[in-house]
Amino acid sequence: MRTLLLVLSALITAAAISGCGKNAAGDQPLWQSNKNLLQQKTELEDKLRMAEAENTQLKQQVETLGNLGRDVRLENLYDIQSINIASSTGIYTKQKDRAPRLMVYFAPVDKSGDPIKASGSVEVALWNIAAKENESLVGKWEIGPEKLKKDWGIALMNSFYRIAIDLPENMPPKGDFVVRLSFTDYLSGKILTASKSVNEMNL
DSSP states (O other), rough: HHHHHHHHHHHHHHHHHOSSSSSOOOOHHHHHHHHHHHHHHHHHHHHHHHHHHHHHHHHEEEEEETTTTTHHHHHHHHHOOEEETTTEEEEEETTTTOEEEEEEEEEEETTTTBOOOOHHHHHEEEEEETTTTGGGGEEEEOOHHHHHHHHHHETTTTEEEEEEEOTTTTSSSOEEEEEEEEEEEETOOOOEEEEEOOOOOOO
Protein backbone atom coordinates (compact mmCIF):
# COMPACT_ATOMS: atom_id res chain seq x y z
CA MET A 1 0.00 0.00 0.00
CA ARG A 2 2.76 2.43 0.98
CA THR A 3 4.84 1.61 -2.12
CA LEU A 4 1.88 2.06 -4.47
CA LEU A 5 0.97 5.43 -3.02
CA LEU A 6 4.57 6.64 -3.22
CA VAL A 7 4.87 5.58 -6.87
CA LEU A 8 1.59 7.30 -7.79
CA SER A 9 2.64 10.42 -5.92
CA ALA A 10 6.01 10.52 -7.74
CA LEU A 11 4.36 10.09 -11.13
CA ILE A 12 1.89 12.88 -10.45
CA THR A 13 4.68 15.20 -9.30
CA ALA A 14 6.77 14.45 -12.39
CA ALA A 15 3.82 15.06 -14.68
CA ALA A 16 3.00 18.33 -12.96
CA ILE A 17 6.45 19.87 -13.12
CA SER A 18 7.54 18.54 -16.51
CA GLY A 19 4.45 19.28 -18.57
CA CYS A 20 5.03 21.95 -21.21
CA GLY A 21 3.77 22.96 -24.60
CA LYS A 22 0.20 23.39 -25.70
CA ASN A 23 -2.75 21.30 -24.67
CA ALA A 24 -4.99 19.74 -27.29
CA ALA A 25 -7.90 21.87 -28.46
CA GLY A 26 -10.64 22.01 -25.88
CA ASP A 27 -8.38 20.86 -22.98
CA GLN A 28 -8.14 22.90 -19.80
CA PRO A 29 -5.16 25.29 -19.44
CA LEU A 30 -1.84 23.66 -18.58
CA TRP A 31 -1.53 25.53 -15.29
CA GLN A 32 -4.93 24.15 -14.23
CA SER A 33 -3.85 20.59 -15.10
CA ASN A 34 -0.68 21.00 -13.04
CA LYS A 35 -2.71 22.37 -10.13
CA ASN A 36 -5.06 19.35 -10.24
CA LEU A 37 -2.13 16.93 -10.35
CA LEU A 38 -0.47 18.56 -7.36
CA GLN A 39 -3.78 18.39 -5.46
CA GLN A 40 -4.03 14.67 -6.21
CA LYS A 41 -0.46 14.23 -4.97
CA THR A 42 -1.35 15.96 -1.69
CA GLU A 43 -4.43 13.74 -1.25
CA LEU A 44 -2.34 10.60 -1.85
CA GLU A 45 0.23 11.72 0.70
CA ASP A 46 -2.57 12.34 3.24
CA LYS A 47 -3.96 8.84 2.64
CA LEU A 48 -0.48 7.39 3.09
CA ARG A 49 -0.08 9.11 6.46
CA MET A 50 -3.51 7.88 7.59
CA ALA A 51 -2.73 4.32 6.50
CA GLU A 52 0.56 4.37 8.39
CA ALA A 53 -1.16 5.70 11.54
CA GLU A 54 -3.86 3.01 11.36
CA ASN A 55 -1.23 0.32 10.83
CA THR A 56 0.69 1.51 13.90
CA GLN A 57 -2.49 1.48 15.99
CA LEU A 58 -3.41 -2.05 14.88
CA LYS A 59 0.08 -3.32 15.73
CA GLN A 60 -0.23 -1.82 19.22
CA GLN A 61 -3.65 -3.45 19.72
CA VAL A 62 -2.36 -6.85 18.63
CA GLU A 63 0.64 -6.56 20.95
CA THR A 64 -1.53 -5.50 23.90
CA LEU A 65 -4.08 -8.28 23.40
CA GLY A 66 -1.31 -10.81 22.84
CA ASN A 67 0.08 -10.04 26.30
CA LEU A 68 -3.29 -10.83 27.89
CA GLY A 69 -4.72 -14.33 28.04
CA ARG A 70 -8.25 -14.82 26.68
CA ASP A 71 -9.60 -15.78 30.11
CA VAL A 72 -8.08 -12.67 31.66
CA ARG A 73 -9.68 -10.42 29.04
CA LEU A 74 -13.13 -11.93 29.46
CA GLU A 75 -13.00 -11.99 33.25
CA ASN A 76 -11.84 -8.41 33.67
CA LEU A 77 -13.46 -6.66 30.73
CA TYR A 78 -16.68 -8.56 30.22
CA ASP A 79 -18.40 -10.21 33.15
CA ILE A 80 -22.13 -10.82 32.67
CA GLN A 81 -23.57 -12.61 35.68
CA SER A 82 -27.35 -12.48 35.36
CA ILE A 83 -30.41 -10.95 33.72
CA ASN A 84 -32.46 -8.26 35.43
CA ILE A 85 -36.10 -7.81 34.37
CA ALA A 86 -37.38 -4.36 35.30
CA SER A 87 -40.56 -3.82 37.29
CA SER A 88 -42.12 -1.89 34.39
CA THR A 89 -42.35 -5.11 32.38
CA GLY A 90 -45.97 -6.06 31.81
CA ILE A 91 -48.98 -6.30 29.52
CA TYR A 92 -50.40 -3.01 28.32
CA THR A 93 -53.95 -3.05 27.02
CA LYS A 94 -55.29 0.49 26.72
CA GLN A 95 -53.42 1.77 23.69
CA LYS A 96 -55.48 3.41 20.96
CA ASP A 97 -55.95 1.28 17.85
CA ARG A 98 -53.56 -1.38 19.19
CA ALA A 99 -53.89 -4.93 20.35
CA PRO A 100 -52.50 -5.71 23.83
CA ARG A 101 -48.72 -5.48 23.94
CA LEU A 102 -46.15 -7.19 26.08
CA MET A 103 -43.48 -4.68 27.08
CA VAL A 104 -40.28 -6.27 28.36
CA TYR A 105 -37.55 -4.17 29.97
CA PHE A 106 -34.39 -6.07 30.87
CA ALA A 107 -30.61 -5.81 31.01
CA PRO A 108 -27.67 -8.18 31.39
CA VAL A 109 -25.78 -7.16 34.54
CA ASP A 110 -22.29 -7.73 35.96
CA LYS A 111 -21.21 -8.66 39.50
CA SER A 112 -21.79 -5.11 40.66
CA GLY A 113 -25.30 -5.05 39.24
CA ASP A 114 -24.40 -2.59 36.49
CA PRO A 115 -26.19 -3.04 33.12
CA ILE A 116 -24.18 -4.13 30.07
CA LYS A 117 -25.16 -3.64 26.44
CA ALA A 118 -24.09 -7.11 25.39
CA SER A 119 -24.25 -8.54 21.88
CA GLY A 120 -26.58 -11.51 21.73
CA SER A 121 -30.09 -12.77 21.14
CA VAL A 122 -33.05 -13.29 23.43
CA GLU A 123 -36.05 -15.60 23.55
CA VAL A 124 -39.17 -14.25 25.24
CA ALA A 125 -41.97 -16.53 26.38
CA LEU A 126 -45.26 -15.53 27.99
CA TRP A 127 -47.07 -18.14 30.06
CA ASN A 128 -50.49 -18.13 31.69
CA ILE A 129 -49.93 -20.58 34.53
CA ALA A 130 -53.59 -20.35 35.53
CA ALA A 131 -54.66 -21.94 32.24
CA LYS A 132 -54.82 -25.62 31.37
CA GLU A 133 -51.46 -27.25 30.77
CA ASN A 134 -51.85 -27.47 27.00
CA GLU A 135 -53.04 -23.85 26.83
CA SER A 136 -50.59 -22.23 29.24
CA LEU A 137 -48.13 -20.94 26.61
CA VAL A 138 -49.49 -17.66 25.26
CA GLY A 139 -46.60 -17.11 22.86
CA LYS A 140 -42.87 -17.34 22.27
CA TRP A 141 -40.73 -14.87 20.34
CA GLU A 142 -37.07 -14.69 19.33
CA ILE A 143 -35.21 -11.42 18.87
CA GLY A 144 -31.88 -11.52 17.01
CA PRO A 145 -28.80 -9.37 17.67
CA GLU A 146 -29.46 -6.84 14.88
CA LYS A 147 -32.92 -6.02 16.19
CA LEU A 148 -31.93 -6.24 19.85
CA LYS A 149 -29.10 -3.71 19.67
CA LYS A 150 -31.54 -1.13 18.29
CA ASP A 151 -33.81 -1.63 21.32
CA TRP A 152 -31.23 -0.42 23.86
CA GLY A 153 -32.25 2.71 25.72
CA ILE A 154 -31.54 4.91 28.72
CA ALA A 155 -34.09 6.43 31.10
CA LEU A 156 -33.87 7.90 34.60
CA MET A 157 -30.20 7.00 35.07
CA ASN A 158 -30.83 3.42 34.02
CA SER A 159 -29.98 1.43 30.86
CA PHE A 160 -31.93 -1.49 29.45
CA TYR A 161 -33.31 -3.29 26.43
CA ARG A 162 -36.91 -2.41 25.60
CA ILE A 163 -38.84 -5.06 23.66
CA ALA A 164 -42.40 -4.45 22.42
CA ILE A 165 -44.40 -7.52 21.37
CA ASP A 166 -47.91 -7.51 19.93
CA LEU A 167 -49.97 -10.18 21.65
CA PRO A 168 -52.56 -12.47 20.02
CA GLU A 169 -56.04 -11.06 19.52
CA ASN A 170 -57.47 -13.94 21.54
CA MET A 171 -55.30 -12.98 24.50
CA PRO A 172 -57.23 -13.80 27.72
CA PRO A 173 -58.21 -10.62 29.59
CA LYS A 174 -57.19 -12.06 32.95
CA GLY A 175 -54.76 -14.68 34.11
CA ASP A 176 -51.68 -15.49 36.11
CA PHE A 177 -48.98 -14.43 33.64
CA VAL A 178 -45.24 -15.05 33.79
CA VAL A 179 -42.57 -13.69 31.44
CA ARG A 180 -39.51 -15.88 30.94
CA LEU A 181 -36.35 -14.68 29.20
CA SER A 182 -33.42 -16.64 27.83
CA PHE A 183 -30.50 -14.44 26.79
CA THR A 184 -27.58 -15.86 24.76
CA ASP A 185 -24.41 -13.80 25.10
CA TYR A 186 -22.44 -14.09 21.86
CA LEU A 187 -19.07 -13.16 23.36
CA SER A 188 -18.88 -15.43 26.40
CA GLY A 189 -21.30 -18.08 25.16
CA LYS A 190 -23.33 -17.87 28.38
CA ILE A 191 -27.07 -18.54 28.32
CA LEU A 192 -28.79 -16.65 31.11
CA THR A 193 -32.44 -16.99 32.10
CA ALA A 194 -34.83 -14.99 34.23
CA SER A 195 -38.57 -14.84 34.89
CA LYS A 196 -41.03 -12.34 36.28
CA SER A 197 -44.66 -12.49 37.24
CA VAL A 198 -46.97 -10.00 35.51
CA ASN A 199 -50.20 -11.08 37.15
CA GLU A 200 -52.22 -7.94 36.43
CA MET A 201 -52.74 -6.10 33.18
CA ASN A 202 -51.01 -2.72 33.14
CA LEU A 203 -53.69 -0.27 32.02
